[in-house]
Amino acid sequence: MIKKKNSNGRIEIDLTGPQGNAFFLIGTAVNLAKQFGMDSKKITSEMMSGDYENLIKVFDREFGSVVTLYR
Numbered sequence: 001m002i003k004k005k006n007s008n009g010r011i012e013i014d015l016t017g018p019q020g021n022a023f024f025l026i027g028t029a030v031n032l033a034k035q036f037g038m039d040s041k042k043i044t045s046e047m048m049s050g051d052y053e054n055l056i057k058v059f060d061r062e063f064g065s066v067v068t069l070y071r
Contacts, residue, residue, distance in 0.1 A: 011067045015056070022052060025059055032063050 013019045033040035047058045
């Protein structure tokens with residue numbers, strides 16, 4: 001895994017590297033959704049319903065409380 005937790009327990013994802021790959025973000029969303037008892041199919045469907053910026057926006061909306069995205 002290329003994710004890391006910082007000292008405050010948040011996951012950090014650098015969107016400029018391999019972590020910024022849409023497939024990586026979708027996989028991470030599926031894993032986090034399962035951990036939090038969320039509907040991963042609904043979330044990933046919405047993530048894939050638009051362009052890359054939409055994917056990031058939906059990911060951040062759903063998981064921004066535990067994940068920090070960097071550009």
